[in-house]
Amino acid sequence: MELPLTTPALLFPAISLLLLAYTNRFLTLATLIRSLHSDYKAQPDPFTLVEIRSLRYRVRLVRDMQFLGVSSFLLCVVCMSVLFAGQVWLGSLLFGVSLFLMICSLAFSVREIQVSIDALDLHLRDLETLR
Template identity: 50%
Template sequence: MELELSTPALLFSAITLLMLAFTNRFLAIANLIRSLHKTYMDSMEQEILVEQIANLRKRLSLIKNMQLFGIISFLLCVVCMYLLFRGFTEAANWVFVGSMGALLVALALSLIEIQISTKALNLELKDMEEVFDKRSSLDFIFKKDSKKNE
């Protein structure tokens, strides 16, 4: 397969959309950290805050690395297009492979971050379930709905 100038150009939109998603995740984490900081300063006795802080620290590191590999992928895409424009097809092929590899790493890190964020949500659910006498939140909802129907 011969690599054409339009091939790496197609990645531009995908990479920029990924970078936007990664940035949105970063902003959401920043808001969570600020909110958690306020909660921590108000009551330092809650044990779940320590778990949430550790979770957010991991997620923040992963998001930083996701953004790093996304940027590397984007830069390699630009270099690939330049090499194709100059006629260095063999070098452009290798740079394109590097760009795809960096994109793959960014996506893998994104998957790991999603898994960790799910754990964070489970921490929140666990905390709320303790308030409802250790009943699952779905049981609570269904019991509430059945009372409405009677």
Template identity: 50%
Template sequence: MEITLTTPALLFPALSLLLLAFTNRFMSLAKLIRDLKHRYQTSHSHLVFGQIQNLRKRLILIRNMQAVGIGSMFSCVLCMFTLYQGWQMAGEIIFGLSLVLLMVSMSLSLWEIQISVKALELELSDLEHEEATAPLILPKS
């Protein structure tokens, strides 16, 4: 397979959007962690502490997603440079590496989403438990 200088450039829009999405996730998580930390300092709730621990795992995953995504983008640029220099075989290998790094980044993203969904399911089950144990109040007619 022979790739041209424009082939790795095709990944730039996808990588840029992924990195933007990862950054938005990071910023949302950072705000949530700050809010939960304040809530924990006032309530010392074990539920809030558990949420903070869950968010710490997600934060590490997002950091790794960003790092691997940046590595993929760097590999694309390096691939373009090697192709520009006429080093076709090196360019093909580096392009393959950038695709693998992109897949790793997206896999980490899927893992982080699964952790997020589990955390939300716990929140909902806690709410459902409270609702099930609450006394039944009938409306007045």
């Protein structure tokens, strides 16, 4: 299979936007955690502890998503360098690994979304019990 130098370059905009989205998720979680921390210090609530556990797991997922996304990006750059040097077989291998890492990153993203939805559902159930 022939792998032109431009094929890995096509992933650059997608990976960059994905990493930006991951960073936004991380910043939102960090803000929420800081807010919950101060709320809990002011008035301890067992419900808040459950939410904090969920947020801790989500932060780990986002960390792993970012790690895999950056690793994919790095391998894409290395792949382009190797292709530029004329090593098509190695370049194809690196590009395949890069794609695999991106798939893993996206799978972690799907899991983080599921956990986020579960946390929102917990809030909705709590509101329903207040009626």
